[in-house]
Structure formats: structure tokens, C-alpha cells
Amino acid sequence: MKKLVVSPAPHLHGKESTRSLMRDVIIALAPSLLVSIYFFGFSAIKLAFVGAITCVLVEYAIQKYIIKSKVSVNDYSAALTGLLLALNLPPNSPWWIVFIGSVVAIGVAKMSFGGLGQNLFNPALVGRVFLLVSFPVIMTDWTIPNSWFREGIDASTGATALSIVREGLAKGLTMDEIFAANNFSYAEMLFSKIGGSVGEVSALALLFGLAYLLIRKVIRPHIPLSIFASIVVFSGGLWLINPAHYPDPLFTLLTGGILIGAIFMATDYVTSPMSTRGMVIYGVGIGLLTVLIRNFGAYPEGISFAILIMNATVPLLNSYFKPKKFGKEVNNG
Amino acid sequence: MSRTFSIGGIHPHDHKISAGAAIEDFPLMETAYISVSQHLGAPAEPVVAKGDRVKTGQLIAKANGFISANIHSSVSGVVTSIDSLPDLAGNLIPHIVIKVEGDEWIESIDRSEEIVRDIKATPKEILGKIAEAGIVGLGGAAFPTHIKLSPPPNKKADALLINGAECEPYLTSDYRIMLESPEQILIGTKIMMSALGVNRAFVGIEENKPAAIKAMKKIASKHYKDIKVVSLKKRYPQGGEKQLIDAILGRQVPSMGLPIDVGVVVQNVGTALAVYEAVQKNKPLFEGIVTVTGKCMTEQRNFKLRVGTSFDTVMFAIGGFPKDAVKLISGGPMMGKAVSRLEAASVKSTSALLLLTDEETRRGEEGNCIRCAKCVDACPMGLEPYLLNRLARAGRTEDLESNMVHDCIECGCCIYSCPSNIPLLDTIRLSKAQVLKIIRSRPKK
Numbered sequence: 001m002k003k004l005v006v007s008p009a010p011h012l013h014g015k016e017s018t019r020s021l022m023r024d025v026i027i028a029l030a031p032s033l034l035v036s037i038y039f040f041g042f043s044a045i046k047l048a049f050v051g052a053i054t055c056v057l058v059e060y061a062i063q064k065y066i067i068k069s070k071v072s073v074n075d076y077s078a079a080l081t082g083l084l085l086a087l088n089l090p091p092n093s094p095w096w097i098v099f100i101g102s103v104v105a106i107g108v109a110k111m112s113f114g115g116l117g118q119n120l121f122n123p124a125l126v127g128r129v130f131l132l133v134s135f136p137v138i139m140t141d142w143t144i145p146n147s148w149f150r151e152g153i154d155a156s157t158g159a160t161a162l163s164i165v166r167e168g169l170a171k172g173l174t175m176d177e178i179f180a181a182n183n184f185s186y187a188e189m190l191f192s193k194i195g196g197s198v199g200e201v202s203a204l205a206l207l208f209g210l211a212y213l214l215i216r217k218v219i220r221p222h223i224p225l226s227i228f229a230s231i232v233v234f235s236g237g238l239w240l241i242n243p244a245h246y247p248d249p250l251f252t253l254l255t256g257g258i259l260i261g262a263i264f265m266a267t268d269y270v271t272s273p274m275s276t277r278g279m280v281i282y283g284v285g286i287g288l289l290t291v292l293i294r295n296f297g298a299y300p301e302g303i304s305f306a307i308l309i310m311n312a313t314v315p316l317l318n319s320y321f322k323p324k325k326f327g328k329e330v331n332n333g
Numbered sequence: 334m335s336r337t338f339s340i341g342g343i344h345p346h347d348h349k350i351s352a353g354a355a356i357e358d359f360p361l362m363e364t365a366y367i368s369v370s371q372h373l374g375a376p377a378e379p380v381v382a383k384g385d386r387v388k389t390g391q392l393i394a395k396a397n398g399f400i401s402a403n404i405h406s407s408v409s410g411v412v413t414s415i416d417s418l419p420d421l422a423g424n425l426i427p428h429i430v431i432k433v434e435g436d437e438w439i440e441s442i443d444r445s446e447e448i449v450r451d452i453k454a455t456p457k458e459i460l461g462k463i464a465e466a467g468i469v470g471l472g473g474a475a476f477p478t479h480i481k482l483s484p485p486p487n488k489k490a491d492a493l494l495i496n497g498a499e500c501e502p503y504l505t506s507d508y509r510i511m512l513e514s515p516e517q518i519l520i521g522t523k524i525m526m527s528a529l530g531v532n533r534a535f536v537g538i539e540e541n542k543p544a545a546i547k548a549m550k551k552i553a554s555k556h557y558k559d560i561k562v563v564s565l566k567k568r569y570p571q572g573g574e575k576q577l578i579d580a581i582l583g584r585q586v587p588s589m590g591l592p593i594d595v596g597v598v599v600q601n602v603g604t605a606l607a608v609y610e611a612v613q614k615n616k617p618l619f620e621g622i623v624t625v626t627g628k629c630m631t632e633q634r635n636f637k638l639r640v641g642t643s644f645d646t647v648m649f650a651i652g653g654f655p656k657d658a659v660k661l662i663s664g665g666p667m668m669g670k671a672v673s674r675l676e677a678a679s680v681k682s683t684s685a686l687l688l689l690t691d692e693e694t695r696r697g698e699e700g701n702c703i704r705c706a707k708c709v710d711a712c713p714m715g716l717e718p719y720l721l722n723r724l725a726r727a728g729r730t731e732d733l734e735s736n737m738v739h740d741c742i743e744c745g746c747c748i749y750s751c752p753s754n755i756p757l758l759d760t761i762r763l764s765k766a767q768v769l770k771i772i773r774s775r776p777k778k
Binding site for chain 1: 340345502575579586587590659660666667668669671672673674675687689691693694696697701703704705706707709710714715716719720737743745749750751752753758759762
């Protein structure tokens with residue numbers, strides 16, 4: 001007699017898997033990675049490679065030898081964490097910096113909470129912030145290494161646009177004077193920024209990544225868009241009050257890792273809210289905190305801290321901001 | 334512009350590979366196995382005994398209690414036994430077993446092809462004829478139709494919705510009847526409008542069935558102007574009662590409520606056709622359209638199948654159980670039931686027999702929840718399946734209730750969209766039953 005398989009409905013399943021989603025995020029990072037290889041050459045490849053490999057190995061070792069659970073590194077999530085961390089480091093970082101950051105990201109921020117899906121804070125950002133407070137000199141040394149493709153380029157451009165602005169303001173210069181003195185141009189920021197971490201050389205490449213994630217429906221637009229909107233509103237408010245002292249909103253958006261943070265870090269599934277309303281509040285909070293830290297805090301760049309702080313509010317946001325229930329909020333006349 | 338419901342939903346591939354197959358009469362089986370429990374509610378009471386000779390269309394089991402439905406013989410022949418036999422899930426249900434001899438119909442049935450347009454019956458007579466014919470909802474739930482058409486006196490319907498969405502992948506039985514008998518469906522709709530005392534009706538059809546929309550619109554706009562054919566965006570689960578009302582009228586049935594709470598009654602197109610046949614042609618419900626389909630089969634069919642035809646017989650007729658198939662589903666792939674034994678027989682509400690291969694139907698290995706919120710986005714009721722699953726596994730009944738687990742319509746969108754293959758609906762379905770039991774056991778206010 002024919003044996004029939006019996007199981008509850010549904011009997012069909014969608015094609016998406018954790019692996020395919022993570023792979024899509026890695027694909028979305030590809031344009032930025034390619035641009036950074038063009039600008040920074042071997043050092044970009046080295047950082048990305050060491051980051052991804054270390055994260056995968058650390059996760060494998062912990063799953064296999066310490067917690068003795070099923071090894072799940074083939075879901076690409078560890079590799080993605082390593083890649084993201086590498087793309088958020090200064091291009092001239094030594095290999096052991098990304099190694100240490102990766103160990104912290106996976107070992108401390110991810111696996112000690114119980115692995116994929118259990119962690120409260122974005123692992124790549126925890127790794128980055130750990131490095132920032134432990135190795136402040138290396139982490140703020142934005143010397144641009146020579147690229148294979150761009151030999152002869154002036155390798156001494158030292159600081160990011162953000163720190164230049166900050167120092168300038170501290171000296172009592174106005175924004176216009178700082179812009180004029182440093183030849184800042186928005187066009188350059190769009191295609192190849194003046195200085196910054198590996199992955200944020202080109203705003204355009206990051207926006208390509210965003211478009212890919214949205215088209216493939218990997219993420220919804222709510223988080224990145226509410227971060228952008230909130231930054232424009234809050235930094236725009238300060239700028240309108242005193243344009244000589246505060247950078248304009250476009251400058252704020254294009255510098256200091258806002259794009260890579262809003263597109264790739266804040267949208268991390270595990271550490272972001274589940275409901276639409278939660279996502280918007282989370283995004284607005286990140287934007288507000290970023291503007292506050294940048295303009296009034298101790299660090300020139302603020303989005304890493306802003307995202308981590310908002311990560312901590314996610315459980316609360318999930319329990320207060322529920323999705324719209326059917327039959328609850330409609331006027332049936 | 335096409336309409337759709339407002340929350341959640343998914344877009345599975347529709348696989349309507351049997352859409353081109355015209356309805357054909359399925360050859361008469363040798364033995365009919367007619368269940369006395371083909372509807373929601375109390376099983377019917379057999380009114381025949383072993384050895385009795387019955388005709389096609391003859392009453393063989395009587396509705397028993399308020400929510401129940403008559404059962405008629407789908408064949409002519411001799412009752413050989415009344416026995417408990419397994420249904421498709423393996424539950425033992427009394428079946429009336431009839432050895433088929435010829436095909437002699439009771440005289441009162443009008444077997445001519447002629448369409449009877451003039452509705453002579455009064456609303457009361459209509460309800461009586463529908464109850465007499467044992468009509469149940471053919472959209473899946475098999476709720477007795479005459480009860481649905483008799484709302485309590487304090488509730489008034491102002492519109493009738495006819496469900497032609499057929500949003501489940503693979504199914505084409507509703508599509509075929511809309512194409513082949515559009516006018517009969519519209520007359521059935523008029524009959525139900527008269528029974529309900531409403532002066533407008535809407536037929537909702539998804540855009541992936543343009544020929545059905547065209548056929549229905551053509552006749553409705555000429556002769557049945559108070560029935561509006563509405564084109565809907567393709568989106569699952571559009572055919573869910575609550576979703577359909579939301580899509581067509583923009584009204585949302587409240588939690589634990591019924592469509593009548595927002596002034597609506599919903600019936601399936603198949604039910605409308607059965608109502609036409611019962612009221613205009615005196616034909617009880619003893620056969621229905623069943624799509625027999627699957628990628629593993631060379632031919633796709635839409636059969637007119639007598640109730641009580643065993644699945645074995647159907648498989649034999651299509652050339653045997655396909656080698657690659659591992660699962661036989663009664664109904665659609667999203668909400669249909671997996672058949673556990675081929676000896677089980679079709680019932681009034683059987684709409685399809687779908688054969689799936691291991692590759693098509695196998696669930697992937699379960700992984701950790703990555704909190705992607707895809708289940709939250711997909712849930713058409715605005716629930717949080719990931720949370721309900723967690724609460725269900727922890728047995729937190731109170732939290733399950735406050736998170737509205739009882740609103741779940743079991744459409745399967747959550748499992749379908751989960752990238753970690755978490756069996757969300759499996760755990761939610763169990764805890765929903767538990768919570769509903771608790772809610773119903775409470776004293777009424």
C-alpha cells in the first residue's frame with residue numbers, strides 16, 4: 001500500500017531561508033566592498049577577509065567545542081557580521097584589530113546571549129565600539145593607504161570630514177570657512193568620500209545596496225527612512241538656528257557612517273523592532289541620538305552609539321508597539 | 334482598480350495548471366461511502382437501513398439538531414451496511430455504504446440543461462429548500478447554508494458577498510464553474526439575496542482569473558444589475574471571509590465576531606451554484622466539482638464527482654497514484670488536509686485532490702528565530718506569530734489570550750513566510766483551541 005505523508009497545513013513553503021536572506025545582505029554590501037577595494041586596495045580585502053573568517057571560526061569553535069550545539073555557520077550570519085565590522089573600520093587598521101573585534105562581536109555579543117536571534121545588541125557594532133574605546137588612536141587614524149589602482153594618491157589625508165569640522169569649530173571657525181579651507185564637495189562625498197571607514201567611501205554604493213535590499217524585500221524601508229528623516233529634521237533644526245556653527249543636514253547625512261549604519265546596522269533583524277510603529281520610533285530615536293552625540297557629545301561620530309542605545313529599547317518597543325490588529329482600528333460605519 | 338484586504342497576506346505562486354481542463358463527469362464508482370458527518374455540527378441521523386434500495390438524490394440521513402445538514406444518496410443501489418469507517422484523517426465516522434446499481438435519479442429532480450431564471454419561491458420556501466437539499470458552505474468550512482442565511486432577528490444583513498477569490502494555489506473548481514455556469518451562479522446569488530432580504534451583492538474574483546471575471550461581468554451587467562462583480566488583487570488569503578469583506582466593503586469583522594456583525598453574509602460561488610440547483614431544479618447536494626491536480630501528473634483534471642467516491646477510485650481513474658507523489662491533500666496546499674488513507678471518500682465540500690512531491694512539500698529544518706518579522710508582516714489578522722509561538726511553547730495561556738491567539742484564522746501565512754522554518758501555525762493552532770475552550774467556558778455576561 002502506498003504510504004502517505006501526513007502533516008498539518010500549510011503544505012507549501014516560501015523560498016526564503018535565513019541563509020538566502022543573509023546572502024542577500026552580503027550581496028547588497030558588494031558594491032561598497034568593491035569601491036573600497038578600488039580605493040584602499042589590499043588593505044580593504046585583508047580586513048574583510050580576516051573579519052569574515054574570524055567570525056565564522058569563532059562561532060564554529062564555540063558551537064562545536066563549548067556549547068556543543070548544532071553548528072550553524074553555514075547560514076552566513078557570522079560571515080556577514082565579520083564583513084560589516086571590517087567595513088566599519090579605518091582603512092589602515094592592522095589585521096589584529098579586526099581579529100579582536102570579530103572575537104568580541106561573535107564571542108561576547110552574539111554567542112554568549114545564545115547565538116543567532118538571541119542577542120540584544122548588534123554584534124558588529126559591539127565589536128566596533130569595543131575597538132573604539134580600547135584602541136582610540138588606531139580607530140581614529142584615518143590615514144588612507146595607497147591603492148593598487150590609485151598609485152600616487154596623496155596618502156596623508158589624515159582626518160575624516162567630521163573630525164575636521166569638529167576641530168575647526170573648536171578653533172572658532174564657521175562652517176563656510178571650514179568647507180572652503182578643506183575643499184569639501186558633496187559630489188565627492190557621494191562618490192568617494194574624503195576620509196572614513198572602509199565601507200563608506202561611496203554613498204552611492206551604499207544606496208545601491210539599500211535599493212537591492214528593498215527590491216528583494218529583505219528589509220522594509222521604515223528604519224532607514226525614519227533615521228534619515230529624523231537626522232534631517234534634528235540637524236536641520238540646529239543648522240537653521242545657527243548655520244555658522246552647525247553642519248547642514250546633507251553634510252550630516254553623508255558623513256560619519258550614517259548611511260552604512262542606517263542601511264546595514266540599524267536594520268539587523270535580530271536587534272531591531274518587529275512592528276512598523278516600533279521601527280519608526282526606533283529609527284527616529286537613532287537619528288535624534290546621533291545628532292545629539294555628534295553636536296554635543298565627546299565623539300565626532302555618533303551613529304554606532306545611537307544604534308546600540310536604541311537596540312536596548314527594542315524589547316520594550318516590541319511589547320508597547322504592537323502591529324495593527326484586524327478589526328480593531330476600523331470604523332465600520 | 335482592483336481591491337484587496339488591508340493587513341498582511343502573501344503572494345504564493347498560483348500554480349493554476351488545471352485551469353484549462355473543462356469539467357467532466359467522473360465515472361460512477363462501484364461502491365459509495367457516504368459519511369453522515371460532512372458538515373460542521375451534529376452528524377446526520379441515517380433514515381435508511383441495510384438492504385434498502387435507494388435512488389440518486391434520495392434522503393438517506395436527516396439533519397439532527399439545530400446545526401446539522403441532510404445527506405442524500407449520490408448513487409442508486411442497495412445499502413450494504415452502515416458502518417464506522419475512517420475519514421481522510423483516520424477518524425471513525427459512520428458511513429452509509431451503498432453498492433451502486435445503475436443511476437436512477439428521484440423523479441423530482443429537473444435534469445434538463447435549461448436555465449430556470451424565474452425565482453418563484455418565497456424567502457421562507459427558499460430557506461426550506463436549501464435546508465432540505467442539505468447544502469453546506471463549499472468554501473471549506475462546510476457550515477450549513479440555511480443557518481448562515483437566517484441571521485438572528487437582532488442582526489440585519491445589508492449585503493451578500495459571493496466568494497470567487499479562489500486564492501489557494503492549484504485550485505480551479507470555482508474558476509471552472511464561473512466559466513461554465515456563470516448565470517446559474519448569479520441566479521443562486523439572487524435567490525440568496527431574496528432569502529436574506531438584501532438588495533445588493535458582490536462577487537469577488539481575483540485578477541488571475543480574467544476569463545471568469547469577464548464571463549460573470551458580462552451576464553451580471555446585462556441581467557443582474559444589483560450584483561456587482563469585483564476584481565481583486567491576487568493575494569492570499571483573500572478568500573478568507575474576514576479578508577474578503579475587508580477587501581470588498583472595507584469593513585472589518587471584530588474579534589470573535591461573525592460577518593453578520595458588520596451586516597454581511599459570505600457564501601462561496603460553489604454554494605451559490607448548489608443553491609440554484611436546489612431551488613430551481615430540486616436537486617439536493619450530492620455531487621461537486623473537484624480539481625485533481627499536481628505537478629507530478631501528466632494530466633490535470635476538473636471532475637464533477639459524486640459524494641462518497643473513494644480517493645482510491647479517483648487515483649485509479651487518473652492512472653494510479655503518481656510515483657513521485659508523497660502527499661495527497663484534500664483542498665488547497667495552504668489550508669487543505671493531508672489525506673492519511675486512500676480508502677477515505679469525498680464529501681460535499683471536497684474541492685480538490687492535490688498531489689505533491691517530497692521536494693514540493695517537505696519542510697526545511699527548523700532554525701533559530703532571527704526576529705525578521707516576516708511572520709508579523711504576513712499575518713492577515715495583525716497578530717505576532719513569533720510571539721504566539723514562543724508563548725505557546727511556554728504554555729502561557731493568559732498571555733496567549735491577551736495577544737489574541739483566538740483571532741488566528743489558520744491561513745498558514747506565518748509558516749509560509751518563515752525563513753527559519755519554525756512550525757509557527759502548528760503550535761499556535763493547538764494553543765488557539767485551548768484558549769477558545771477557556772473563553773467559551775466562561776459565564777456569559
